[in-house]
Amino acid sequence: MIRGALLVAAALAVAGAPARADAAATDPWPGVASAYLVRIDGEVRWAANDAARLKPASLTKMMMAVLAVEALAPPSEVVVSKRAATADGVRLGLRAGMRLPVEHLLAAALLRSANDACLALAERVAGSEAAFVARMNERAAALGLADTHFANACGFDAPDHYASARDLARLADAALDKPRIAAIVARESGTAKTSDGRLFRFDNTNVLIGRVDGARGVKTGWTRAAGRCLVAMAERAGTRVLVVMLGAPDRWWDAVAMIESAFEDARARAAPPAAAFPTRP
Protein backbone atom coordinates (compact mmCIF):
# COMPACT_ATOMS: atom_id res chain seq x y z
CA MET A 1 0.00 0.00 0.00
CA ILE A 2 2.80 2.37 0.90
CA ARG A 3 4.42 1.47 -2.38
CA GLY A 4 1.15 2.33 -4.06
CA ALA A 5 1.02 5.70 -2.37
CA LEU A 6 4.60 6.38 -3.39
CA LEU A 7 3.83 5.36 -6.94
CA VAL A 8 0.89 7.76 -6.99
CA ALA A 9 3.11 10.53 -5.62
CA ALA A 10 5.82 9.75 -8.16
CA ALA A 11 3.30 9.74 -10.98
CA LEU A 12 1.98 13.11 -9.85
CA ALA A 13 5.51 14.47 -9.68
CA VAL A 14 6.25 13.32 -13.21
CA ALA A 15 2.94 14.62 -14.53
CA GLY A 16 3.57 18.00 -12.94
CA ALA A 17 6.98 18.42 -14.51
CA PRO A 18 6.68 19.53 -18.10
CA ALA A 19 9.68 19.47 -20.36
CA ARG A 20 12.05 22.29 -19.45
CA ALA A 21 12.48 24.67 -22.32
CA ASP A 22 15.84 26.19 -23.04
CA ALA A 23 15.34 29.64 -21.56
CA ALA A 24 17.92 31.34 -23.70
CA ALA A 25 16.46 29.94 -26.91
CA THR A 26 12.85 30.62 -26.04
CA ASP A 27 11.07 33.83 -26.98
CA PRO A 28 7.41 33.27 -26.25
CA TRP A 29 6.65 36.99 -26.61
CA PRO A 30 8.25 38.06 -29.84
CA GLY A 31 8.04 41.77 -30.40
CA VAL A 32 6.66 42.78 -27.03
CA ALA A 33 9.81 44.73 -26.16
CA SER A 34 13.15 45.74 -27.55
CA ALA A 35 14.54 43.53 -24.81
CA TYR A 36 12.99 41.58 -22.00
CA LEU A 37 13.82 39.05 -19.37
CA VAL A 38 11.66 36.95 -17.06
CA ARG A 39 13.23 35.33 -14.06
CA ILE A 40 11.65 32.79 -11.73
CA ASP A 41 13.38 32.48 -8.38
CA GLY A 42 16.56 33.93 -9.80
CA GLU A 43 16.62 31.70 -12.86
CA VAL A 44 16.10 33.23 -16.27
CA ARG A 45 13.06 31.52 -17.77
CA TRP A 46 12.41 33.58 -20.87
CA ALA A 47 14.50 36.31 -22.42
CA ALA A 48 15.11 38.12 -25.68
CA ASN A 49 17.88 40.53 -26.53
CA ASP A 50 18.60 40.74 -22.84
CA ALA A 51 22.29 41.61 -23.23
CA ALA A 52 21.65 44.52 -25.60
CA ARG A 53 22.73 47.96 -24.39
CA LEU A 54 19.55 50.04 -24.43
CA LYS A 55 18.27 53.22 -22.83
CA PRO A 56 17.05 52.41 -19.32
CA ALA A 57 15.20 55.71 -18.75
CA SER A 58 14.12 56.07 -15.11
CA LEU A 59 15.04 52.49 -14.25
CA THR A 60 18.33 54.31 -13.64
CA LYS A 61 16.85 55.59 -10.41
CA MET A 62 17.22 52.11 -8.89
CA MET A 63 20.97 52.71 -8.82
CA MET A 64 20.48 56.22 -7.49
CA ALA A 65 18.37 54.79 -4.69
CA VAL A 66 20.92 52.11 -3.82
CA LEU A 67 23.66 54.70 -3.35
CA ALA A 68 21.36 57.11 -1.56
CA VAL A 69 20.20 54.65 1.10
CA GLU A 70 23.78 53.57 1.68
CA ALA A 71 24.94 57.16 2.16
CA LEU A 72 21.96 58.72 3.90
CA ALA A 73 20.35 57.15 6.92
CA PRO A 74 17.06 58.44 8.27
CA PRO A 75 16.28 60.94 9.64
CA SER A 76 18.74 62.79 7.39
CA GLU A 77 17.29 65.73 5.54
CA VAL A 78 18.12 67.12 2.15
CA VAL A 79 18.01 70.73 1.06
CA VAL A 80 16.84 71.09 -2.53
CA SER A 81 19.29 72.98 -4.72
CA LYS A 82 18.32 75.41 -7.45
CA ARG A 83 19.55 72.96 -10.06
CA ALA A 84 17.51 70.11 -8.61
CA ALA A 85 14.44 72.31 -8.39
CA THR A 86 14.66 73.00 -12.11
CA ALA A 87 15.26 69.42 -13.20
CA ASP A 88 13.68 68.39 -16.50
CA GLY A 89 10.87 65.93 -17.03
CA VAL A 90 8.63 64.65 -14.32
CA ARG A 91 8.94 66.76 -11.19
CA LEU A 92 7.35 66.81 -7.82
CA GLY A 93 7.37 70.59 -7.77
CA LEU A 94 10.14 71.14 -5.27
CA ARG A 95 11.58 74.60 -4.89
CA ALA A 96 15.12 75.58 -4.09
CA GLY A 97 15.74 75.74 -0.37
CA MET A 98 13.03 73.27 0.57
CA ARG A 99 14.16 70.76 3.18
CA LEU A 100 12.78 67.21 3.10
CA PRO A 101 13.56 63.90 4.80
CA VAL A 102 15.64 61.49 2.73
CA GLU A 103 12.92 58.84 2.86
CA HIS A 104 10.36 61.24 1.40
CA LEU A 105 12.62 62.16 -1.48
CA LEU A 106 13.36 58.51 -2.13
CA ALA A 107 9.65 57.80 -2.30
CA ALA A 108 9.14 60.69 -4.71
CA ALA A 109 12.02 59.54 -6.91
CA LEU A 110 11.04 55.87 -6.91
CA LEU A 111 7.24 56.06 -6.94
CA ARG A 112 6.55 59.28 -8.82
CA SER A 113 9.87 59.08 -10.67
CA ALA A 114 10.38 62.72 -9.79
CA ASN A 115 13.59 64.05 -11.25
CA ASP A 116 13.83 67.00 -8.84
CA ALA A 117 13.80 64.59 -5.90
CA CYS A 118 16.26 62.29 -7.67
CA LEU A 119 18.72 65.09 -8.38
CA ALA A 120 18.41 66.52 -4.88
CA LEU A 121 19.40 63.16 -3.43
CA ALA A 122 22.30 62.70 -5.87
CA GLU A 123 23.70 66.11 -5.02
CA ARG A 124 23.27 65.52 -1.31
CA VAL A 125 25.18 62.23 -1.49
CA ALA A 126 28.10 63.25 -3.69
CA GLY A 127 28.07 67.04 -3.79
CA SER A 128 27.30 67.14 -7.50
CA GLU A 129 25.50 65.03 -10.07
CA ALA A 130 28.76 64.37 -11.91
CA ALA A 131 30.42 63.03 -8.79
CA PHE A 132 27.33 60.93 -8.06
CA VAL A 133 27.31 59.47 -11.56
CA ALA A 134 30.94 58.48 -11.13
CA ARG A 135 29.89 56.55 -8.04
CA MET A 136 27.03 54.97 -9.94
CA ASN A 137 29.43 53.67 -12.57
CA GLU A 138 31.82 52.42 -9.92
CA ARG A 139 29.00 50.51 -8.32
CA ALA A 140 27.85 49.16 -11.67
CA ALA A 141 31.34 47.81 -12.24
CA ALA A 142 31.41 46.34 -8.75
CA LEU A 143 28.10 44.59 -9.38
CA GLY A 144 29.48 43.18 -12.63
CA LEU A 145 27.04 45.13 -14.80
CA ALA A 146 29.19 44.91 -17.91
CA ASP A 147 26.58 46.33 -20.26
CA THR A 148 25.68 49.31 -18.13
CA HIS A 149 26.98 52.87 -18.10
CA PHE A 150 25.40 55.95 -16.62
CA ALA A 151 25.71 59.49 -17.92
CA ASN A 152 23.29 61.05 -15.45
CA ALA A 153 21.70 60.21 -12.15
CA CYS A 154 18.03 60.04 -13.09
CA GLY A 155 17.74 58.37 -16.49
CA PHE A 156 17.70 61.04 -19.17
CA ASP A 157 18.64 59.88 -22.64
CA ALA A 158 22.31 60.31 -23.48
CA PRO A 159 24.62 58.53 -25.91
CA ASP A 160 26.64 56.88 -23.17
CA HIS A 161 23.71 56.18 -20.88
CA TYR A 162 22.69 52.57 -21.32
CA ALA A 163 21.99 49.25 -19.62
CA SER A 164 20.96 45.76 -20.60
CA ALA A 165 17.87 43.96 -19.36
CA ARG A 166 20.14 41.39 -17.77
CA ASP A 167 22.08 44.06 -15.87
CA LEU A 168 18.87 45.78 -14.79
CA ALA A 169 17.64 42.53 -13.30
CA ARG A 170 20.78 42.37 -11.20
CA LEU A 171 20.44 46.01 -10.29
CA ALA A 172 16.88 45.34 -9.19
CA ASP A 173 18.19 42.57 -6.96
CA ALA A 174 20.65 45.00 -5.39
CA ALA A 175 17.89 47.55 -4.87
CA LEU A 176 15.42 45.07 -3.38
CA ASP A 177 18.14 43.84 -1.05
CA LYS A 178 17.84 47.24 0.62
CA PRO A 179 14.85 46.99 2.96
CA ARG A 180 14.25 50.73 2.77
CA ILE A 181 13.94 50.60 -1.00
CA ALA A 182 11.88 47.41 -0.95
CA ALA A 183 9.46 49.00 1.49
CA ILE A 184 9.05 52.12 -0.63
CA VAL A 185 8.55 50.49 -4.04
CA ALA A 186 5.85 48.19 -2.66
CA ARG A 187 3.58 51.15 -1.88
CA GLU A 188 0.73 52.25 -4.07
CA SER A 189 1.26 55.88 -3.20
CA GLY A 190 3.48 58.14 -1.16
CA THR A 191 3.85 61.57 0.35
CA ALA A 192 6.68 64.01 0.78
CA LYS A 193 6.51 66.73 3.36
CA THR A 194 8.83 69.69 3.54
CA SER A 195 10.15 71.00 6.83
CA ASP A 196 7.83 73.98 6.54
CA GLY A 197 4.79 71.74 6.19
CA ARG A 198 4.22 71.62 2.43
CA LEU A 199 2.81 68.21 1.54
CA PHE A 200 3.14 66.45 -1.81
CA ARG A 201 1.00 63.39 -2.56
CA PHE A 202 1.74 61.07 -5.41
CA ASP A 203 0.81 57.65 -6.76
CA ASN A 204 3.20 54.90 -7.73
CA THR A 205 3.72 54.92 -11.48
CA ASN A 206 4.02 51.15 -11.24
CA VAL A 207 0.32 50.38 -11.63
CA LEU A 208 0.86 46.67 -11.02
CA ILE A 209 1.05 47.38 -7.31
CA GLY A 210 -2.35 46.56 -5.86
CA ARG A 211 -3.55 45.15 -9.16
CA VAL A 212 -1.40 42.09 -9.60
CA ASP A 213 -1.44 39.60 -6.77
CA GLY A 214 1.91 39.67 -4.99
CA ALA A 215 3.34 42.66 -6.89
CA ARG A 216 6.17 44.21 -4.85
CA GLY A 217 7.63 46.90 -7.14
CA VAL A 218 10.12 47.98 -8.47
CA LYS A 219 10.43 50.79 -11.10
CA THR A 220 8.97 52.24 -14.27
CA GLY A 221 10.69 54.31 -16.92
CA TRP A 222 9.96 56.22 -20.08
CA THR A 223 11.87 58.47 -22.44
CA ARG A 224 11.41 59.12 -26.11
CA ALA A 225 14.49 57.03 -26.96
CA ALA A 226 13.94 54.30 -24.39
CA GLY A 227 10.23 53.83 -24.87
CA ARG A 228 8.21 52.31 -22.08
CA CYS A 229 10.31 50.41 -19.59
CA LEU A 230 9.54 48.39 -16.52
CA VAL A 231 11.16 46.29 -13.87
CA ALA A 232 8.47 44.47 -11.92
CA MET A 233 8.73 41.93 -9.16
CA ALA A 234 5.96 39.79 -7.75
CA GLU A 235 6.08 37.15 -5.09
CA ARG A 236 3.55 34.41 -4.35
CA ALA A 237 3.89 31.55 -1.92
CA GLY A 238 7.65 31.83 -1.86
CA THR A 239 8.05 32.05 -5.62
CA ARG A 240 9.58 35.28 -6.87
CA VAL A 241 9.11 36.48 -10.42
CA LEU A 242 11.07 39.37 -11.88
CA VAL A 243 10.24 40.92 -15.23
CA VAL A 244 12.44 43.44 -17.04
CA MET A 245 11.13 45.14 -20.17
CA LEU A 246 12.86 47.79 -22.22
CA GLY A 247 11.10 49.53 -25.07
CA ALA A 248 7.81 47.76 -24.42
CA PRO A 249 4.87 49.55 -26.08
CA ASP A 250 2.27 47.61 -24.15
CA ARG A 251 4.22 47.05 -20.98
CA TRP A 252 1.38 46.67 -18.50
CA TRP A 253 -0.68 44.06 -20.29
CA ASP A 254 2.46 42.24 -21.35
CA ALA A 255 3.95 42.40 -17.87
CA VAL A 256 0.75 40.95 -16.44
CA ALA A 257 0.82 38.14 -18.98
CA MET A 258 4.48 37.44 -18.29
CA ILE A 259 4.06 37.45 -14.53
CA GLU A 260 0.98 35.22 -14.61
CA SER A 261 2.68 32.89 -17.08
CA ALA A 262 5.77 32.69 -14.91
CA PHE A 263 3.74 31.74 -11.84
CA GLU A 264 1.80 29.16 -13.86
CA ASP A 265 5.10 27.81 -15.11
CA ALA A 266 6.53 27.64 -11.61
CA ARG A 267 3.39 25.93 -10.34
CA ALA A 268 3.43 23.36 -13.12
CA ARG A 269 7.07 22.57 -12.48
CA ALA A 270 6.69 22.20 -8.75
CA ALA A 271 6.30 18.65 -7.47
CA PRO A 272 3.15 17.98 -5.47
CA PRO A 273 3.62 17.82 -1.73
CA ALA A 274 3.68 14.04 -1.61
CA ALA A 275 4.87 13.97 1.98
CA ALA A 276 1.71 15.73 3.06
CA PHE A 277 -0.46 12.89 1.80
CA PRO A 278 -1.33 10.28 4.36
CA THR A 279 0.12 6.87 3.70
CA ARG A 280 -0.85 3.57 5.17
CA PRO A 281 0.64 3.22 8.63
Next chain:
Amino acid sequence: MPIHAPAVRRAPAPALSVAVVSTLLFALAAVAPAQAQQRTFKIGGPDELWDTTMKMEMPGMPMAMPAQTSQVCLKKDRKAEDTIPKQDDCRVTDMKTVGNKVIYTMDCAGKDPMIIHGEITSTPTSYDGKMRMKGKRKGEDMEMTQTFSGRKVGACTDQTEQVVAKAKSDSDAAVAKSCADGLDKLYAPMFFGKDAYCGGQQKQFRDKVQQLSTTMREPAGFREAQKKYGTQMLQDAFQASNVNYQLTAQTACDKAVGSKDYAFLGSGNCDENVKRLGPVHCQGRDYYLVDRSLIPLCNRYSYLIKGSVPAGGMPTGATGSAQQQAAQEPPKPDPMKQGVDAVRKLLPF
Protein backbone atom coordinates in the same frame (compact mmCIF):
# COMPACT_ATOMS: atom_id res chain seq x y z
CA MET B 1 9.77 -6.32 33.72
CA PRO B 2 11.23 -6.37 30.24
CA ILE B 3 9.46 -8.14 27.44
CA HIS B 4 11.49 -10.76 25.61
CA ALA B 5 11.09 -12.27 22.23
CA PRO B 6 12.08 -15.93 22.11
CA ALA B 7 15.72 -16.23 21.33
CA VAL B 8 16.80 -18.85 18.84
CA ARG B 9 20.48 -19.60 18.85
CA ARG B 10 21.76 -21.26 15.70
CA ALA B 11 25.14 -22.65 14.86
CA PRO B 12 26.80 -21.53 11.62
CA ALA B 13 25.36 -23.42 8.66
CA PRO B 14 27.67 -26.02 7.10
CA ALA B 15 28.53 -25.71 3.43
CA LEU B 16 25.70 -27.53 1.68
CA SER B 17 24.39 -27.68 -1.83
CA VAL B 18 21.58 -25.32 -2.78
CA ALA B 19 19.15 -28.19 -3.12
CA VAL B 20 19.93 -29.57 0.31
CA VAL B 21 19.76 -26.19 1.98
CA SER B 22 16.47 -25.51 0.28
CA THR B 23 15.07 -28.79 1.50
CA LEU B 24 16.30 -28.23 5.00
CA LEU B 25 14.87 -24.76 5.19
CA PHE B 26 11.56 -26.12 4.06
CA ALA B 27 11.69 -28.89 6.59
CA LEU B 28 12.56 -26.58 9.43
CA ALA B 29 9.79 -24.23 8.51
CA ALA B 30 7.32 -27.05 8.17
CA VAL B 31 7.91 -28.48 11.57
CA ALA B 32 8.95 -25.44 13.55
CA PRO B 33 7.67 -25.86 17.11
CA ALA B 34 4.52 -24.00 17.84
CA GLN B 35 6.25 -22.38 20.79
CA ALA B 36 9.05 -21.07 18.62
CA GLN B 37 6.72 -18.89 16.61
CA GLN B 38 7.11 -15.20 17.30
CA ARG B 39 5.81 -14.98 20.81
CA THR B 40 6.34 -12.45 23.53
CA PHE B 41 6.61 -13.02 27.21
CA LYS B 42 8.02 -11.55 30.36
CA ILE B 43 9.95 -13.33 33.07
CA GLY B 44 7.90 -14.27 36.13
CA GLY B 45 4.24 -14.94 36.36
CA PRO B 46 1.74 -17.76 36.10
CA ASP B 47 3.14 -19.48 33.00
CA GLU B 48 6.16 -21.71 32.55
CA LEU B 49 9.46 -20.78 30.99
CA TRP B 50 11.06 -23.61 29.04
CA ASP B 51 14.34 -24.09 27.28
CA THR B 52 13.65 -26.12 24.16
CA THR B 53 15.91 -27.91 21.72
CA MET B 54 15.11 -29.31 18.32
CA LYS B 55 17.31 -31.33 16.06
CA MET B 56 16.68 -32.43 12.53
CA GLU B 57 18.15 -35.42 10.74
CA MET B 58 17.82 -36.39 7.13
CA PRO B 59 18.94 -39.65 5.59
CA GLY B 60 21.91 -39.11 3.35
CA MET B 61 23.01 -35.90 4.98
CA PRO B 62 26.78 -35.65 5.01
CA MET B 63 26.75 -34.02 8.41
CA ALA B 64 24.27 -33.52 11.19
CA MET B 65 22.24 -30.36 11.37
CA PRO B 66 22.99 -28.26 14.43
CA ALA B 67 20.39 -28.29 17.16
CA GLN B 68 18.04 -25.34 17.36
CA THR B 69 17.48 -23.94 20.82
CA SER B 70 15.01 -21.44 22.01
CA GLN B 71 13.36 -20.21 25.17
CA VAL B 72 9.59 -20.21 25.20
CA CYS B 73 6.83 -19.37 27.59
CA LEU B 74 4.19 -22.10 27.74
CA LYS B 75 0.74 -21.48 29.10
CA LYS B 76 0.23 -23.20 32.37
CA ASP B 77 -3.18 -24.45 31.27
CA ARG B 78 -1.89 -25.77 27.97
CA LYS B 79 -3.14 -28.99 26.44
CA ALA B 80 -0.74 -31.84 25.81
CA GLU B 81 -1.15 -31.18 22.11
CA ASP B 82 0.27 -27.68 22.55
CA THR B 83 3.75 -29.04 23.12
CA ILE B 84 3.74 -30.94 19.88
CA PRO B 85 5.78 -29.01 17.34
CA LYS B 86 3.51 -28.18 14.45
CA GLN B 87 2.63 -25.62 11.90
CA ASP B 88 -0.68 -24.06 10.98
CA ASP B 89 -1.14 -26.44 8.07
CA CYS B 90 -0.81 -29.46 10.32
CA ARG B 91 -3.72 -31.21 11.95
CA VAL B 92 -3.49 -33.90 14.62
CA THR B 93 -5.46 -36.83 13.22
CA ASP B 94 -4.77 -39.37 15.89
CA MET B 95 -3.54 -39.11 19.44
CA LYS B 96 -3.41 -41.51 22.34
CA THR B 97 -1.91 -41.25 25.75
CA VAL B 98 -0.06 -44.05 27.47
CA GLY B 99 1.12 -43.04 30.92
CA ASN B 100 3.09 -39.85 30.41
CA LYS B 101 3.63 -40.55 26.73
CA VAL B 102 1.51 -39.12 23.94
CA ILE B 103 1.60 -40.83 20.56
CA TYR B 104 0.18 -38.93 17.67
CA THR B 105 -0.19 -38.66 13.96
CA MET B 106 -0.29 -35.36 12.11
CA ASP B 107 -1.44 -34.64 8.63
CA CYS B 108 0.25 -31.58 7.19
CA ALA B 109 -1.41 -30.05 4.16
CA GLY B 110 -0.07 -27.31 1.95
CA LYS B 111 2.08 -27.28 -1.14
CA ASP B 112 4.28 -30.09 0.12
CA PRO B 113 2.06 -32.32 2.24
CA MET B 114 3.48 -34.80 4.67
CA ILE B 115 2.46 -37.27 7.30
CA ILE B 116 4.11 -37.10 10.66
CA HIS B 117 4.23 -39.82 13.29
CA GLY B 118 5.47 -38.68 16.62
CA GLU B 119 5.61 -39.29 20.28
CA ILE B 120 6.30 -37.11 23.23
CA THR B 121 7.05 -38.06 26.80
CA SER B 122 6.50 -35.39 29.34
CA THR B 123 6.78 -34.68 33.04
CA PRO B 124 5.75 -31.47 34.78
CA THR B 125 9.28 -30.13 34.22
CA SER B 126 10.45 -31.76 31.01
CA TYR B 127 9.47 -33.31 27.73
CA ASP B 128 11.27 -35.32 25.07
CA GLY B 129 9.88 -36.29 21.72
CA LYS B 130 10.59 -37.56 18.30
CA MET B 131 8.86 -37.20 14.96
CA ARG B 132 9.27 -39.01 11.70
CA MET B 133 8.11 -37.09 8.69
CA LYS B 134 7.36 -38.46 5.31
CA GLY B 135 6.24 -36.46 2.40
CA LYS B 136 7.09 -35.03 -0.97
CA ARG B 137 9.15 -32.04 -1.80
CA LYS B 138 8.92 -30.81 -5.37
CA GLY B 139 7.59 -34.19 -6.37
CA GLU B 140 10.36 -36.16 -4.74
CA ASP B 141 10.07 -38.33 -1.69
CA MET B 142 11.44 -36.80 1.45
CA GLU B 143 11.99 -38.25 4.87
CA MET B 144 13.19 -36.55 8.00
CA THR B 145 13.43 -37.20 11.67
CA GLN B 146 13.15 -34.54 14.27
CA THR B 147 13.91 -34.86 17.94
CA PHE B 148 12.86 -32.27 20.41
CA SER B 149 13.05 -31.70 24.09
CA GLY B 150 12.22 -29.13 26.68
CA ARG B 151 13.16 -28.29 30.23
CA LYS B 152 11.21 -26.07 32.50
CA VAL B 153 13.53 -23.34 33.78
CA GLY B 154 11.29 -20.85 35.49
CA ALA B 155 8.15 -18.79 35.47
CA CYS B 156 6.92 -16.36 32.86
CA THR B 157 3.86 -14.58 31.55
CA ASP B 158 2.89 -15.25 27.97
CA GLN B 159 1.94 -11.87 26.55
CA THR B 160 1.66 -12.86 22.94
CA GLU B 161 -2.10 -12.54 22.79
CA GLN B 162 -2.09 -9.17 24.48
CA VAL B 163 0.75 -7.92 22.32
CA VAL B 164 -0.89 -9.20 19.16
CA ALA B 165 -4.22 -7.72 20.22
CA LYS B 166 -2.58 -4.40 21.05
CA ALA B 167 -0.63 -4.39 17.79
CA LYS B 168 -3.82 -5.06 15.88
CA SER B 169 -5.64 -2.41 17.83
CA ASP B 170 -2.82 0.09 17.22
CA SER B 171 -2.74 -0.82 13.56
CA ASP B 172 -6.51 -0.48 13.22
CA ALA B 173 -6.40 2.88 14.98
CA ALA B 174 -3.56 4.08 12.78
CA VAL B 175 -5.38 3.00 9.64
CA ALA B 176 -8.56 4.66 10.87
CA LYS B 177 -6.66 7.86 11.61
CA SER B 178 -4.94 7.73 8.24
CA CYS B 179 -8.25 7.20 6.47
CA ALA B 180 -9.77 10.07 8.44
CA ASP B 181 -6.84 12.23 7.34
CA GLY B 182 -7.33 11.07 3.77
CA LEU B 183 -11.02 11.92 3.95
CA ASP B 184 -10.21 15.28 5.48
CA LYS B 185 -7.69 16.02 2.74
CA LEU B 186 -9.93 14.47 0.11
CA TYR B 187 -7.16 12.20 -1.11
CA ALA B 188 -8.94 9.91 -3.57
CA PRO B 189 -6.17 7.30 -4.12
CA MET B 190 -6.64 6.15 -0.54
CA PHE B 191 -10.27 5.28 -1.23
CA PHE B 192 -10.34 4.15 -4.84
CA GLY B 193 -8.13 1.87 -6.89
CA LYS B 194 -6.15 -1.22 -6.17
CA ASP B 195 -3.99 0.44 -3.51
CA ALA B 196 -6.97 1.91 -1.68
CA TYR B 197 -6.72 0.70 1.88
CA CYS B 198 -9.62 2.91 2.90
CA GLY B 199 -11.87 1.35 0.28
CA GLY B 200 -14.43 0.51 2.95
CA GLN B 201 -15.14 4.20 3.32
CA GLN B 202 -15.89 4.98 -0.31
CA LYS B 203 -19.44 5.96 0.57
CA GLN B 204 -18.27 8.54 3.10
CA PHE B 205 -15.86 9.88 0.51
CA ARG B 206 -18.54 10.10 -2.18
CA ASP B 207 -20.96 11.71 0.27
CA LYS B 208 -18.39 14.33 1.14
CA VAL B 209 -17.68 15.09 -2.51
CA GLN B 210 -21.40 15.27 -3.22
CA GLN B 211 -21.84 17.71 -0.38
CA LEU B 212 -18.89 19.75 -1.59
CA SER B 213 -20.26 19.86 -5.10
CA THR B 214 -23.35 21.55 -3.71
CA THR B 215 -21.48 24.24 -1.81
CA MET B 216 -19.05 24.69 -4.69
CA ARG B 217 -21.82 25.78 -7.00
CA GLU B 218 -21.49 29.16 -5.30
CA PRO B 219 -18.31 31.16 -5.97
CA ALA B 220 -17.62 31.55 -2.26
CA GLY B 221 -17.98 27.82 -1.65
CA PHE B 222 -15.86 27.00 -4.65
CA ARG B 223 -13.15 29.41 -3.55
CA GLU B 224 -13.15 28.00 -0.03
CA ALA B 225 -12.91 24.40 -1.22
CA GLN B 226 -10.15 25.26 -3.63
CA LYS B 227 -8.20 27.00 -0.91
CA LYS B 228 -8.62 24.05 1.42
CA TYR B 229 -7.97 21.14 -0.96
CA GLY B 230 -6.30 22.52 -4.06
CA THR B 231 -7.58 22.21 -7.60
CA GLN B 232 -5.89 18.94 -8.48
CA MET B 233 -7.10 17.20 -5.35
CA LEU B 234 -10.65 18.37 -5.98
CA GLN B 235 -10.62 17.29 -9.59
CA ASP B 236 -9.31 13.84 -8.67
CA ALA B 237 -11.88 13.48 -5.89
CA PHE B 238 -14.73 14.49 -8.18
CA GLN B 239 -13.59 12.12 -10.88
CA ALA B 240 -13.23 9.24 -8.44
CA SER B 241 -16.71 9.94 -7.12
CA ASN B 242 -18.26 10.32 -10.56
CA VAL B 243 -19.25 13.91 -9.87
CA ASN B 244 -18.86 16.42 -12.68
CA TYR B 245 -16.24 18.95 -11.62
CA GLN B 246 -16.50 21.02 -14.78
CA LEU B 247 -20.24 21.37 -14.41
CA THR B 248 -19.82 22.43 -10.79
CA ALA B 249 -17.19 24.98 -11.76
CA GLN B 250 -19.30 26.27 -14.61
CA THR B 251 -22.28 26.73 -12.32
CA ALA B 252 -20.13 28.77 -9.92
CA CYS B 253 -18.71 30.78 -12.82
CA ASP B 254 -22.15 31.57 -14.23
CA LYS B 255 -23.21 32.80 -10.80
CA ALA B 256 -20.03 34.90 -10.61
CA VAL B 257 -20.94 36.51 -13.92
CA GLY B 258 -24.36 37.35 -12.54
CA SER B 259 -22.97 38.79 -9.32
CA LYS B 260 -20.04 40.50 -11.11
CA ASP B 261 -17.60 38.61 -8.93
CA TYR B 262 -14.65 39.43 -11.16
CA ALA B 263 -12.18 38.21 -8.59
CA PHE B 264 -13.64 34.73 -8.89
CA LEU B 265 -13.89 34.97 -12.65
CA GLY B 266 -10.20 35.82 -12.80
CA SER B 267 -9.17 33.06 -10.43
CA GLY B 268 -8.47 30.58 -13.21
CA ASN B 269 -11.67 28.59 -12.86
CA CYS B 270 -13.74 30.44 -15.43
CA ASP B 271 -11.50 30.85 -18.44
CA GLU B 272 -14.30 30.41 -20.97
CA ASN B 273 -16.23 33.21 -19.26
CA VAL B 274 -13.07 35.32 -19.16
CA LYS B 275 -12.55 34.87 -22.89
CA ARG B 276 -16.09 36.09 -23.49
CA LEU B 277 -15.93 39.00 -21.04
CA GLY B 278 -12.36 40.11 -21.67
CA PRO B 279 -12.99 41.73 -25.04
CA VAL B 280 -15.86 43.68 -23.51
CA HIS B 281 -14.20 44.85 -20.31
CA CYS B 282 -10.44 44.75 -20.99
CA GLN B 283 -9.52 44.75 -24.62
CA GLY B 284 -8.51 48.08 -26.08
CA ARG B 285 -8.15 49.76 -22.71
CA ASP B 286 -5.05 51.05 -21.05
CA TYR B 287 -4.24 48.85 -18.11
CA TYR B 288 -4.04 51.67 -15.60
CA LEU B 289 -7.48 52.96 -16.59
CA VAL B 290 -9.30 49.67 -16.13
CA ASP B 291 -11.61 49.71 -13.13
CA ARG B 292 -9.95 48.07 -10.14
CA SER B 293 -12.80 45.63 -9.69
CA LEU B 294 -12.21 44.32 -13.20
CA ILE B 295 -8.48 43.88 -12.81
CA PRO B 296 -8.57 40.17 -11.76
CA LEU B 297 -10.68 39.42 -14.83
CA CYS B 298 -8.45 41.47 -17.10
CA ASN B 299 -5.23 40.05 -15.64
CA ARG B 300 -6.52 36.57 -16.40
CA TYR B 301 -7.65 37.65 -19.84
CA SER B 302 -4.21 39.06 -20.58
CA TYR B 303 -2.63 35.82 -19.44
CA LEU B 304 -5.00 33.72 -21.54
CA ILE B 305 -4.53 35.79 -24.64
CA LYS B 306 -0.89 36.71 -24.33
CA GLY B 307 0.57 34.32 -21.82
CA SER B 308 -0.93 30.96 -22.59
CA VAL B 309 -0.79 31.73 -26.31
CA PRO B 310 2.17 34.10 -26.35
CA ALA B 311 2.37 34.47 -30.11
CA GLY B 312 -1.38 35.01 -30.43
CA GLY B 313 -3.59 38.06 -30.45
CA MET B 314 -3.14 41.07 -28.24
CA PRO B 315 -5.93 42.43 -26.09
CA THR B 316 -5.16 46.14 -26.45
CA GLY B 317 -6.22 48.46 -29.21
CA ALA B 318 -2.64 49.34 -29.99
CA THR B 319 -1.72 45.82 -30.94
CA GLY B 320 -5.02 44.07 -31.55
CA SER B 321 -6.10 43.41 -35.12
CA ALA B 322 -8.59 45.75 -36.74
CA GLN B 323 -10.91 42.86 -37.40
CA GLN B 324 -10.88 41.90 -33.73
CA GLN B 325 -11.64 45.42 -32.64
CA ALA B 326 -14.45 45.82 -35.12
CA ALA B 327 -16.00 42.61 -33.94
CA GLN B 328 -15.68 43.46 -30.27
CA GLU B 329 -16.76 47.10 -30.51
CA PRO B 330 -14.04 48.53 -28.33
CA PRO B 331 -14.97 51.35 -25.97
CA LYS B 332 -15.03 54.88 -27.27
CA PRO B 333 -11.85 56.93 -26.81
CA ASP B 334 -11.58 58.23 -23.30
CA PRO B 335 -10.70 61.96 -23.37
CA MET B 336 -9.02 61.71 -19.99
CA LYS B 337 -6.98 58.76 -21.16
CA GLN B 338 -5.96 60.60 -24.29
CA GLY B 339 -4.89 63.57 -22.23
CA VAL B 340 -2.91 61.41 -19.85
CA ASP B 341 -1.24 59.63 -22.75
CA ALA B 342 -0.32 62.92 -24.37
CA VAL B 343 1.32 64.12 -21.16
CA ARG B 344 3.06 60.82 -20.59
CA LYS B 345 4.67 61.01 -23.99
CA LEU B 346 6.31 64.26 -23.02
CA LEU B 347 7.67 63.23 -19.67
CA PRO B 348 10.28 60.67 -18.63
CA PHE B 349 8.93 58.28 -16.01
